[in-house]
Amino acid sequence: MKRWHLVLPLVLFVLLAAFLWRGLALDPREVPSPLVDKPAPAFALARLDDASRTLRRDDMLGKVWMLNVWASWCEACRTEHPTLVNFAKSGTVPIVGLNYKDTRPEGLGWLARFGDPYAMSLFDEKGRVGIDFGVYGVPETFVIDKQGVVRFKLIGPLTPELIATKIQPLLKSLGDA
Amino acid sequence: MRRLVVASLIWLFAMGALAKEALPASADPALEARVMQIAAELRCLVCQNQTLADSNASLALDLREQMRTMLREGADAEQVRRFMTERYGDFVLYRPPLKATTLALWFGPLVLLIVGLAGLFIVLRRRSRLGAEHFEPDVPDTIDEGVTT
Numbered sequence: 001m002k003r004w005h006l007v008l009p010l011v012l013f014v015l016l017a018a019f020l021w022r023g024l025a026l027d028p029r030e031v032p033s034p035l036v037d038k039p040a041p042a043f044a045l046a047r048l049d050d051a052s053r054t055l056r057r058d059d060m061l062g063k064v065w066m067l068n069v070w071a072s073w074c075e076a077c078r079t080e081h082p083t084l085v086n087f088a089k090s091g092t093v094p095i096v097g098l099n100y101k102d103t104r105p106e107g108l109g110w111l112a113r114f115g116d117p118y119a120m121s122l123f124d125e126k127g128r129v130g131i132d133f134g135v136y137g138v139p140e141t142f143v144i145d146k147q148g149v150v151r152f153k154l155i156g157p158l159t160p161e162l163i164a165t166k167i168q169p170l171l172k173s174l175g176d177a
Numbered sequence: 178m179r180r181l182v183v184a185s186l187i188w189l190f191a192m193g194a195l196a197k198e199a200l201p202a203s204a205d206p207a208l209e210a211r212v213m214q215i216a217a218e219l220r221c222l223v224c225q226n227q228t229l230a231d232s233n234a235s236l237a238l239d240l241r242e243q244m245r246t247m248l249r250e251g252a253d254a255e256q257v258r259r260f261m262t263e264r265y266g267d268f269v270l271y272r273p274p275l276k277a278t279t280l281a282l283w284f285g286p287l288v289l290l291i292v293g294l295a296g297l298f299i300v301l302r303r304r305s306r307l308g309a310e311h312f313e314p315d316v317p318d319t320i321d322e323g324v325t326t
Contacts, residue, residue, distance in 0.1 A: 028225060034266040101235070127239050134264035136222035136236055 033134055033153040040067075040144050041132035048099045048107050048121035055096070055122055057148060064174045066167075067142040068118070068158075069098045069130060072110035074138045080157035081114050087163055088117030092171055093143075097121030100130045100138055143167065145174045212244050215254050219261055220269045228271070 035041075044056045068084060070077040088095055097118035099107045104123060111121070124130050133142065136155070143152040152170055154162065216230035216237075223234035229241060244257050252260075261269045273279050 031222065031266055031268045034263060127236075128243075131239060131243060131264060134266075136265065 045122035048123045069140040072106040084117040085115045094119035101127040
């Protein structure tokens with residue numbers, strides 16, 4: 001009688017358990033963005049602090065930069081903000097804010113209260129540019145290279161660990177390129 | 178007391194009659210039906226177990242408005258779906274496309290079924306060839322017999 005028949009159920013169980021265990025560690029909210037390694041969507045938006053000045057995507061060509069989506073109504077942005085303020089002090093790359101579905105007074109008030117790490121913030125009142133960037137869970141952060149290609153996308157708040165382990169190595173490699 | 182209750186109930190129902198039905202977001206019912214038909218097959222990213230048609234998340238409202246605009250400008254369902262997948266990935270589609278990375282998803286169940294049937298077939302055939310000495314002899318069911326006879 002072949003003995004392996006007896007352990008087969010155990011093997012199948014362990015296999016199933018391994019799949020389920022792995023499933024526990026996956027976060028369904030982290031949807032891989034189809035934008036990574038594609039050109040950033042074109043946009044032309046007025047600044048939050050000055051409606052008469054506009055920034056276009058192509059104005060940022062030739063620079064490595066970060067786009068951070070935030071809003072004054074967003075709780076997680078509050079959590080993220082000190083990290084961003086600290087990172088901005090290092091002056092590594094310009095951080096452009098995308099003020100998502102907010103109002104000008106509330107957005108500006110928020111920056112006045114908690115500090116402004118942004119080179120500038122753009123005012124996306126209706127969230128149309130947010131849709132083009134596939135934004136669905138503010139805060140979100142994009143790293144865009146000199147050719148205007150999205151190289152990294154983060155959904156959810158930045159942390160000092162993420163900056164050290166993911167962002168800075170990436171920025172370094174992009175800066176040299 | 179009772180009169181007060183009855184009066185307030187009447188008042189309540191009267192108010193209910195005055196309340197208007199929620200207006201559809203677009204005045205054009207045909208357009209709205211198409212939006213909903215397409216949205217019913219798209220996943221809302223904010224509440225991931227709801228479709229874009231069911232969800233009232235503000236992103237879902239925005240995306241439905243976007244779809245309305247696109248359809249009004251003459252886009253077809255395919256273009257709307259492409260607009261969504263370009264931004265949010267294949268994850269938004271409730272019917273995943275057939276491609277290399279989704280082969281296991283599409284054909285995995287069929288493969289499992291074939292493997293299972295093959296296993297069953299082999300086991301049954303092997304058993305059918307075994308001699309009677311490999312099985313327990315048929316024992317008459319005495320209790321049952323006692324009842325029937």
